[in-house]
Amino acid sequence: MVRQSAAGSRFGAAAFVCVFPGFWLYHAFVALGFIPPVLRGYSVAIAAMVFPLLALGYARHASGGRASLMDAVFFTVVGAWLLFTASQFLAGATPAIVQSHLGSIPQWLSLYLIARLLDVDDPPFRLVCRISLALMTVVVLTNLSAGSFALESNTVPIEERVSVATYQDFALIYLTTALFCAIQLRATVARAWLYSLAIAVLFMIGARTEFAAVLVAVVILEWCLARRRAAIVVLTLLFALIVGLVLQVLIEVSPENRVVELITRPSDDSSVQERLFMLESALRTIENNPLSGNFASYPPGEYAHNVLSAWVDLGLAGLLVFAFLLIAPLMDLLRQFRSRAREPLYALALTLLLVDVLLLLTAKFLAYGLTPLALGLYARTRAPVPSAATQGASRTT
DSSP, X not given: OOBOOHHHHHHHHHHHHHHTHHHHHHHHHHHHTSSOOTTXXXXXXXXXXXXXXXXXXXXXXXXXXXXXXXXXXXXXXXXXXXXXXXXXXXXXXXXXXXXXXXXXXXXXXXXXXXXXXXXXXXXXHHHHHHHHHHHHHHHHHTSEETTEEOOOOSSSOGGGGGGXXXXXXXXXXXXXXXXXXXXXXXOHHHHHHHHHHHHXXXXXXXXXXXXXXXXXXXXXXXXXXXXXXXXXXXXXXXXXXXXXXXXXXXXXXXXXXXXXXXXHOGGGOHHHHHHHHHHHHHHHXXXXXXXXXXXXXXXXTOOOSSTHHHHHHHHHHHHHHHHHHHHHXXXXXXXXHHHHTTOHHHHXXXXXXXXXXXXXXXTOOTTOTHHHHHHHHHHHHXXXXXXXHHHHXXXXX
């Protein structure tokens, strides 16, 4: 496992606690009426709050010559995104959509730096990960309604309930935390138990994209880590059979669950119909504005749920830059597969990046939070540094 500097990892771990389990605890306390929604949706506010801490950690980390080309590319692209969005605001773009883009920027910076600084195999962080996953699981299991996760507040006024996060926000954090935990487990059986828990919880949360993502992530991660990949093919088929049988039972037990609705009644699902309408609208915008796109040309929230959202808002040049930001690291990771596949950090970076690209092609807006996490982990694979213990040993020889 490639290790980061001890100082940088501590900064990353502290920010992880604030952003990941902190998100769940904040919204649980808001829903229970223990605290008011002072940070509204939490994600943007906490990202802005922890960014100075992360910037300090990165400055100390980079001062040791541990910066990477990926860092420079990422920060340049985010800076260009900020300037472009500001120019669109000055040109009179819809404020709500401008605000959405601007809110994504501190989140991207913080998530990238968390992944960039963390030592995912550090014993204290392993403990933090497991406690975080356990807390999230308890929140889900204690807030079930008809087999689905329902964290609703009766104390927050209706007009402010947008401050309580959506199921997709909960699911993304649970998914990534579960994968961080999985990569820390050396025993295949232990990972299998964790995967079972994650699949069950994501089903109950009802975020269909993240539910599908965890199934894909399990296969990719185990393919990377396997000593005998021929056995993984058999195990994947067995895994698919078991998931299918379990879904049959869940269809009977929880017919109103969002995952079940998509499986059993896709043509009647309102979300599917809405997304098809948004896709058609995005294609018309691209047809009419193939080079420049048309920033904020849609009502707030009615963006294309795939990579075409980058073309609509950022134009063809923006789409190409966005594609390069993902494809270049992915090609580099695939090139190294034969020599590094069983390295846990490499396997996690490749898994998250492949899943991210799949989701962006099919279901997610350009600002999806998995992208900066995957790119931050990739940057770590390109800037290996010795552990603190190794550094100390080298100084004494």
